Each structure stands twice: as C-alpha cells, then as structure tokens.
Amino acid sequence: MKKYATLKDIATALKISTATVSRALADRWDVNSETKKIVCDEARRQNYKPNPIAKRLQNRHSKTIGLVVPEFKTSFFPLIISGIQKVVDELGFQLLITQSQETMEIELRNLKLLENNMVEGILISISSEGENFDYYQGLIDSGIPIVFFNRVSSCIVAHKVIIDDYKLAFFATEHLIYSGFKKIFHFSGPDKLTVSKERRRGFLDAMKKHHLEITENTVMTAGVFSDKGYEAMKLLIQKNDVPDAIFCFNDPTALGALKAIKEVGLSCPDDVALVGFSETELAQLIDPPLTSVEQPSFEMGETAARLLIEQITEPSPPAAETVSLIARLNIRKSSINIHKQ
Amino acid sequence: MKKYATLKDIATALKISTATVSRALADRWDVNSETKKIVCDEARRQNYKPNPIAKRLQNRHSKTIGLVVPEFKTSFFPLIISGIQKVVDELGFQLLITQSQETMEIELRNLKLLENNMVEGILISISSEGENFDYYQGLIDSGIPIVFFNRVSSCIVAHKVIIDDYKLAFFATEHLIYSGFKKIFHFSGPDKLTVSKERRRGFLDAMKKHHLEITENTVMTAGVFSDKGYEAMKLLIQKNDVPDAIFCFNDPTALGALKAIKEVGLSCPDDVALVGFSETELAQLIDPPLTSVEQPSFEMGETAARLLIEQITEPSPPAAETVSLIARLNIRKSSINIHKQ
DNA sequence: TTGTACGCGTTATCAG
DNA sequence: CTGATAACGCGTACAA
Numbered sequence: 001m002k003k004y005a006t007l008k009d010i011a012t013a014l015k016i017s018t019a020t021v022s023r024a025l026a027d028r029w030d031v032n033s034e035t036k037k038i039v040c041d042e043a044r045r046q047n048y049k050p051n052p053i054a055k056r057l058q059n060r061h062s063k064t065i066g067l068v069v070p071e072f073k074t075s076f077f078p079l080i081i082s083g084i085q086k087v088v089d090e091l092g093f094q095l096l097i098t099q100s101q102e103t104m105e106i107e108l109r110n111l112k113l114l115e116n117n118m119v120e121g122i123l124i125s126i127s128s129e130g131e132n133f134d135y136y137q138g139l140i141d142s143g144i145p146i147v148f149f150n151r152v153s154s155c156i157v158a159h160k161v162i163i164d165d166y167k168l169a170f171f172a173t174e175h176l177i178y179s180g181f182k183k184i185f186h187f188s189g190p191d192k193l194t195v196s197k198e199r200r201r202g203f204l205d206a207m208k209k210h211h212l213e214i215t216e217n218t219v220m221t222a223g224v225f226s227d228k229g230y231e232a233m234k235l236l237i238q239k240n241d242v243p244d245a246i247f248c249f250n251d252p253t254a255l256g257a258l259k260a261i262k263e264v265g266l267s268c269p270d271d272v273a274l275v276g277f278s279e280t281e282l283a284q285l286i287d288p289p290l291t292s293v294e295q296p297s298f299e300m301g302e303t304a305a306r307l308l309i310e311q312i313t314e315p316s317p318p319a320a321e322t323v324s325l326i327a328r329l330n331i332r333k334s335s336i337n338i339h340k341q
Numbered sequence: 342m343k344k345y346a347t348l349k350d351i352a353t354a355l356k357i358s359t360a361t362v363s364r365a366l367a368d369r370w371d372v373n374s375e376t377k378k379i380v381c382d383e384a385r386r387q388n389y390k391p392n393p394i395a396k397r398l399q400n401r402h403s404k405t406i407g408l409v410v411p412e413f414k415t416s417f418f419p420l421i422i423s424g425i426q427k428v429v430d431e432l433g434f435q436l437l438i439t440q441s442q443e444t445m446e447i448e449l450r451n452l453k454l455l456e457n458n459m460v461e462g463i464l465i466s467i468s469s470e471g472e473n474f475d476y477y478q479g480l481i482d483s484g485i486p487i488v489f490f491n492r493v494s495s496c497i498v499a500h501k502v503i504i505d506d507y508k509l510a511f512f513a514t515e516h517l518i519y520s521g522f523k524k525i526f527h528f529s530g531p532d533k534l535t536v537s538k539e540r541r542r543g544f545l546d547a548m549k550k551h552h553l554e555i556t557e558n559t560v561m562t563a564g565v566f567s568d569k570g571y572e573a574m575k576l577l578i579q580k581n582d583v584p585d586a587i588f589c590f591n592d593p594t595a596l597g598a599l600k601a602i603k604e605v606g607l608s609c610p611d612d613v614a615l616v617g618f619s620e621t622e623l624a625q626l627i628d629p630p631l632t633s634v635e636q637p638s639f640e641m642g643e644t645a646a647r648l649l650i651e652q653i654t655e656p657s658p659p660a661a662e663t664v665s666l667i668a669r670l671n672i673r674k675s676s677i678n679i680h681k682q
Numbered sequence: 683t684t685g686t687a688c689g690c691g692t693t694a695t696c697a698g
Numbered sequence: 699c700t701g702a703t704a705a706c707g708c709g710t711a712c713a714a
Contacts, residue, residue, distance in 0.1 A: 004484075047479075052456070052457040053398050054398055057395055062457075085440070093440070096437050097438040097439060098437070099438070099442070113405070115390075116403075185426075255626065281414075281623075282623060287627070287628030
C-alpha cells in the first residue's frame with residue numbers, strides 16, 4: 001500500500017515546519033515567495049494531496065447532500081435527480097446518490113453511508129417496503145435535516161414535496177368513467193406507501209361518487225414493478241373476470257398488464273383500457289400510447305433540493321411545510337373507448 | 342446549529358476519562374460492566390453518535406467505492422449499476438454514485454468529490470465530451486485504482502470491461518446488408534469516444550466488404566441523445582437523401598430518428614429500417630420493436646466491480662487486463678425488409 | 683517571515 | 699479495570 005505524502009513529509013524533506021508548508025500551499029501572502037516556490041515544487045515531486053478527511057475534522061461542513069431513491073430503472077427518478085443536480089450545482093453543493101432497491105434494509109444502509117460521509121442533509125423517497133422512522137428522526141435530531149419527496153413519511157415532521165395523489169387518482173378514474181367504461185379495476189401499489197393509499201382512496205371515492213360496483217377483485221395489490229402488473233392481469237384473465245378498464249398505480253404496472261393483455265390476444269383499449277401514473281418516457285412511445293398522470297418531476301427535484309439547502313444554510317430555518325406541486329392527466333389512446341363513439 | 346455530543350462530553354458529564362468511555366462504547370471486555378452501563382445510558386441521553394470522520398483519520402480505509410456514469414435516463418446504466426451493487430454488497434463494500442451528465446467538467450468534479458470522500462477505488466464510464474486523462478492517472482498514481490467499463494479511456498493503463506463494439510457493429514451492418522438493404526447510413530456517436538470510433542469502423546468495414554456505396558452523408562455524427570437522432574433524420578429528409586436503413590449509435594438516437602420518420606408520414610421499416618445499440622428496455626416495447634445489440638449490462642457491472650475490489654483488497658493485484666464480454670444482436674421488426682419477401 | 687503548540691474526535695498504548 | 703497521552707493530517711492563533 002502506497003503511503004500518502006503529508007505536510008510533515010514535505011516539511012522534513014525541506015527541513016522547515018509543517019506550518020510554513022501549510023501556509024505556502026494555501027498560497028498566503030505572509031510567506032516568502034521563494035520558500036513558497038520550493039514548497040510547491042517539493043509538493044508536486046512527492047505527489048502531495050491534502051487529506052480531505054483531516055480538513056473536515058475541523059471544518060465540520062462538507063457542502064455535500066445525500067440522496068436516497070428506491071431505484072432508477074424507470075425514467076421517473078432520474079428526471080427528479082436532474083432537477084436536484086441543477087439546484088445543488090447552482091448553490092455550490094455536491095450530491096451523493098444512493099439507491100435503496102425498494103428495500104428498507106438497503107435504505108438504512110444507505111442512510112448510514114451518507115451519514116458517515118458527513119452529508120449536511122438528506123433527500124429521500126422512501127422504499128416500498130416501509131419506513132425507517134426511528135432513523136429518520138434520529139438524523140433530524142442530530143442536526144441532519146431531511147426533505148422527503150414523492151414518497152413521503154407519514155409520521156415525521158419535515159419538509160415534504162409531493163403532488164396531490166388523491167385528486168389525480170380521482171381525476172383519472174373519473175376520466176375512465178366519463179369515457180363510458182363501467183367495470184373499472186385498480187391495480188394498487190404497495191400497501192405501506194402513503195402514495196398507494198392516497199391513489200386507492202381517490203379511485204374508490206370516484207367509483208362511489210358515480211355509484212359503480214365495487215367487487216372483491218376491484219382493487220388488487222400489484223406493487224411497483226411491471227411483473228406484478230403482469231401477474232395481476234394474468235390472474236384476472238384466469239379468473240375470467242376481465243374489466244373494461246384498469247387504473248394502475250404506475251406506468252410499469254400498466255405495461256405489465258398490457259403485456260398480459262396482448263399475450264392472450266386481447267387488445268388495448270378495445271378490450272381493456274389502461275391508465276398509468278407518474279408518466280415515464282415510455283408512455284408516449286409504446287403501442288398504444290399510454291394515458292398517464294404526468295408529474296412535474298424536474299421541478300419536484302428542484303423544489304426538494306432548494307428546501308433542503310435552505311434549511312442547511314439559513315440560521316433559522318422555516319417550519320416544516322408540505323409543498324404540493326401541480327400534476328396533470330395526459331390522455332392518450334390506451335384509454336379511448338371505441339365502443340362509445 | 343446543534344452541537345454534536347462527543348466522547349469528551351460524556352466523559353466530563355460522568356467525570357471519567359474519554360478512554361474509558363471509548364472502550365465502554367466499543368463494548369470491550371476490559372471494562373467494568375457497571376461503568377459500561379452508565380456510559381451507555383449517558384450516551385443515549387446525550388444522543389451520542391461516533392464521528393466517522395475522526396475514525397477514518399486513523400483507519401485509512403472507508404470500504405467504499407465510487408461510481409461515475411454519464412447519465413441514467415436510459416435503462417442501460419441503471420442495469421449496470423444493479424450488477425455493481427450486487428457485487429459491492431456481497432463483498433461488504435459500499436457504493437457512492439455520481440453522474441457526469443456527459444460533460445468533462447462535471448465528471449472531474451465528481452472524481453474529486455469521490456476522492457474527498459476517501460473512496461478506495463473508482464468505476465467509471467467516461468463522458469462523451471472526452472477524458473480527464475491527467476486526473477485518471479493522478480488518481481491511479483496516488484493509490485486509488487480505476488476500472489473503466491463500457492466507455493473506456495484509450496490511453497490509461499487499467500482494467501477495462503467492454504464488449505467487442507467493432508464486431509457487433511460489423512454484424513449489425515451485415516444483417517442489414519443481407520436483408521437486402523442497399524442504401525445504408527450510420528448515425529455515429531460522439532467523435533471522441535472510443536466506442537463511437539469502433540462502431541463506425543465496424544460499419545464502414547462491413548460496407549466496404551460488400552462494396553456498397555459510401556457517400557458524403559453515409560456517416561453522420563448524431564451524438565448520444567434522442568434529439569440528435571431526430572435532427573439528423575430531419576436533415577436527411579430535408580436534403581431529400583433518405584436511406585433504406587440506418588445503423589444508429591444507440592437506442593435513443595434510433596428513437597429520435599423514428600420520431601422524425603413517423604412525423605413526415607414515412608414508415609419504419611417499410612421506408613426506413615432502423616437498428617439501435619445497447620438495447621434499452623424500450624426496444625421491445627415501442628412500435629415497431631427495435632432491432633438492437635444487447636449488451637450484458639448486469640454482468641458488465643459485476644465484472645467491473647469485482648475487478649476493482651480485487652485490486653483494492655489483494656496485496657499484489659494482477660496486471661491491467663481488458664475483459665471483453667459477449668453481446669448479441671436481437672433482430673426485431675424495425676429492420677425487416679418487407680420488399681424482399 | 684517562520685516556528686510552536688493546540689484542537690478537531692477517535693482509538694491504541696502504556697502506566698497505574 | 700481505568701486514566702493519561704500520543705497519534706491520525708491539517709489549519710491557525712500566538713509567539714519569536
């Protein structure tokens with residue numbers, strides 16, 4: 001193992017004190033320009049690099065924030081990250097990214113990793129398995145602010161950036177209802193996530209408002225990934241209980257359902273209409289183009305990052321606030337009712 | 342700003358020495374179980390957390406490696422990251438992820454960021470703008486090994502994990518030729534990337550082998566993003582020089598071209614056939630499904646991570662080696678020649 | 683202009 | 699069993 005060159009190494013090599021070396025390297029005015037030159041040369045010769053860890057031990061601020069997202073296989077989180085990056089760069093901070101892979105365990109490990117690297121604050125969208133409440137709270141208590149976005153913690157007091165999932169789910173469902181579909185199902189997300197609950201609530205309220213029948217299969221838990229949507233759809237086909245339309249928790253789930261639909265020779269939207277959520281790039285490209293709720297992802301990232309850094313830099317940060325951004329339903333071919341025309 | 346509780350705080354509160362506190366908290370055998378208990382209680386009371394930075398100042402190893410990728414909007418890099426994560430987790434390391442957004446400047450900033458966090462090694466796929474040679478070499482010289490993957494540096498001696506871009510480009514082009522297309526173009530990637538050069542070389546060699554005409558427009562530089570593919574296609578349409586088929590640098594470029602093709606009422610593959618590269622999830626989902634070269638992304642991540650960690654942990658690491666993984670061409674509808682049937 | 687000495691928070695060594 | 703003390707690498711008052 002190669003040993004680092006330290007200030008001391010340079011000092012002893014040059015037979016001067018470490019203090020002088022330190023000052024020379026910092027290029028300060030109160031040091032002889034000649035010694036300055038000698039020191040710099042020797043530093044280069046020894047391939048000296050200041051040890052950032054030692055520096056931080058005194059400085060106490062790293063100008064770095066951490067991020068934990070569940071995954072970035074879909075384009076949803078990457079878009080948010082772009083927004084975060086922009087603000088972080090603008091404000092002279094740096095960003096460390098981790099992914100929890102939708103598990104609480106890895107999420108916890110990532111939080112600790114970030115903490116170990118002395119981030120000054122954390123942005124997080126929680127895993128679908130549930131929340132590490134205690135740890136969130138512990139971080140906040142120990143002076144590391146957290147801002148939640150998209151998937152937020154229900155019981156921690158902190159800044160949160162979301163959209164109105166309930167309202168959008170309600171809209172999306174009403175869109176299907178107004179299009180003339182009668183037998184409408186919902187593929188729900190993970191039970192523990194607030195977003196899942198909100199979207200399910202929006203769906204059910206819309207169904208109730210229009211007095212549509214709610215049966216045992218009306219709401220099926222399908223999770224976040226496309227294979228779950230595929231399985232759920234397969235199950236319905238097998239049970240011979242195929243609906244006219246399905247409002248899905250997200251785009252991957254809808255795509256999974258679409259795959260199953262096509263496989264058995266059914267057609268979308270003729271036989272089964274589909275609506276997704278949190279529109280990914282794919283929505284517009286697939287066949288048929290998918291109706292989906294478009295979230296202001298980039299803006300969500302910007303807002304969350306700004307709130308976090310504000311909290312870090314402001315001496316008296318504002319009280320915890322929940323910011324709700326505007327989202328909208330993009331109607332495309334997958335939810336057009338051809339029989340109604 | 343809340344002040345951290347330190348060992349000293351606990352020590353003074355309990356009127357004992359910091360050494361004892363340290364030992365008690367480390368749960369060592371040579372400390373009275375009663376004092377141990379008292380110390381732990383006081384630690385909890387003061388919400389004490391050990392300062393990892395101070396620890397590292399002596400330990401010198403962080404069990405953490407860093408990653409720099411150009412972007413993760415497409416599913417290509419995320420898949421590689423999954424592979425990396427798997428190995429990193431298995432071997433008890435941790436992973437810090439950064440994205441260069443395809444620019445040299447941010448790449449450099451990220452390298453420094455990782456270095457500042459004392460990563461023990463770095464995995465990188467370089468930005469399309471070019472390479473920070475000097476900095477790569479400096480890192481390696483100062484004892485931080487680097488493993489390149491996918492987009493590798495041409496002039497640094499280090500482990501590299503790639504596929505045979507030349508061969509696959511050659512295959513893909515021959516596939517188009519054997520399908521009966523005559524006027525075949527290539528949308529090339531950024532000029533500075535080795536992968537671009539290799540794929541272009543493969544394309545040109547295949548064209549030459551089969552004595553197909555190469556004109557001024559045959560090779561167009563279109564970059565990495567879909568908008569560039571779109572623009573390039575638009576330009577060809579405008580110039581009234583539309584080919585039978587295009588071999589694109591990657592999937593996004595192909596998708597951009599597809600968009601332009603559809604916009605002017607042309608059809609793929611009837612009017613223009615398309616072949617992509619580094620197959621993303623989308624390839625199978627769009628209309629028409631896109632012929633593309635499938636890279637063993639997950640395996641690439643695994644291999645790169647394994648090589649890096651091996652280099653970190655082995656006392657005498659093996660010489661730099663270039664690993665070439667197996668890739669394959671997946672033929673789909675976008676490159677079927679309907680006129681030939 | 684340069685050197686001395688101390689602190690950042692922790693662990694390890696060596697006395698007691 | 700416990701307490702001083704010396705590192706780890708750097709910055710910086712303070713003294714010379």
